[in-house]
Amino acid sequence: MRHLRVYQLALLLALIAFWHVMTAPGLLPPFMFDNDRQAAFFFGQPLQVAGRIWTWFVVDADIYRHLAVTLVETVLAFAAGSVLGLACGLWLALAPLASAVLEPYIKALNSMPRIILAPIFAVWFGLGIGSKVALGVTLVFFIVFFNVYQGVKEVSPVVLANARMLGASRRQLLRHVYLPSATSWVFSSLHTSVGLAFVGAVVGEYLGSSQGVGYLILQAEGSFDINTVMAGIVVLTAFALLLDAAVGRIEKRLMKWQPRAGESEKL
């Protein structure tokens, strides 16, 4: 597919054009709504949205502060959730008794809709960064935890026996066999967990905060400013794509020992 990018871009432009034509007041006679301003009120207008983004980034340059807050929350939630998940996953996978005792509780915690904890975290940690990080951590933790648990359980018994024959102590087994095997599973879930850390941050902001992109959206929604809400969504989406690309790069660098599908065997 040589022209793949061209087609992708064309589709995007077509969607924006459709959005514009359907919402611009006076361009088409209203067929869904009572008057020709209502479509713009409910759906926003692409040009206004672009203008809003331009103002945020260039004219007023006031969104960077909010983006930075959201990013810090995402990174903190991801880091804390991963470390906790890794530690608990390793511990439970290597301690059969503890894992047997805790199994129903872990199941319950995992199946609980954890977003609902946001109000409690707001009470516990206030409206600052803390409550958003806490929410993100609960989302990230389980993804990482289950992957590490799986990773440790799936360590090849032969590789394990081999390491023991080579004289690895319990500690060295943990450091040189279980941990690398588990991290490979963590990395395979990295895209999901970074995405969820981001969701935690934005949802937390949306439910109550004084800064962050989620806060901007909440403010605009309060004054029925659909264009700004849309602009916020566009910025968040672009931001999430950037994060995902960054994760992809890190993954590629750290996981070069893993065979990739389609890669020919080098001799």
Place this chain on the structure above:
Amino acid sequence: MALQQPPALAFAGVSCTFVSRDNPGQRYTAVAQVDLALQPGEFVSVVGPTGCGKSTLLNMAAGLLQPSSGEVHVFGRPLAGINDRAGYMFQAESLMPWRTALGNVMAGLEFRGAPDARAQAEAWLRRVGLGAFGDRYPHQLSGGMRKRASLAQTLALDPDIILMDEPFSALDVQTRQLMENEVLDLWATKKKAVLFITHDLDEAIAMSDRVLVLSAGPASHPIGEFAIDLERPRDVAEVRSTPRFIELHRAIWAVLRDEVLKGYAQQLKAS
């Protein structure tokens, strides 16, 4: 005169019974009443039909598996825990996929805190012909190269006993013969005790000082022992066409054949 040296590895009345975890009433005795002594510097092969507990025997020698009864002695001492005087070359892939070839060969030296682990590992990689491939990960190496790396990894620790579990069964015939000759060369310079498990009688005769035939499972035990008096150094490909080789092959096969048929019949019944 010095006291007679104890055998490098000795099985004394060793049995191993597996109990099904889900159904404790269901048990399977893999090997029963095995007596076997391996002198230092001796190359002994064990042949037997599939599923006769050859690997069980090796795992007990390595200390990865505790015998249900009987004792394993290493240089006269009863074995408890991992046998740290033995190196084990596994049948399946055993390299750590997250370490490079060099990292894998270094692993054992590193675990034991050798100060010049890297230099030793590099020397071993060169010795097995992988000098230029130290920075490759296992998935970037061919099957034969991975086996070489495993061999270097095992031998780098300079173990007094080398346990090999069908190490070359996954290789093609040419690569296999090259590797067999390499192992024989390395063994000839170091003269370690080798316990070599194989299902390939040709390989067993070509490489060993002694060949042991195991009966079909369950409760397999040695039923024949043959000294291989072929001259050394040997070339595994050439030695196969000598009259003495053919004679030995015929004699051992006469014992082995019945067991192979028995083992086959049992597998048919079980499935």
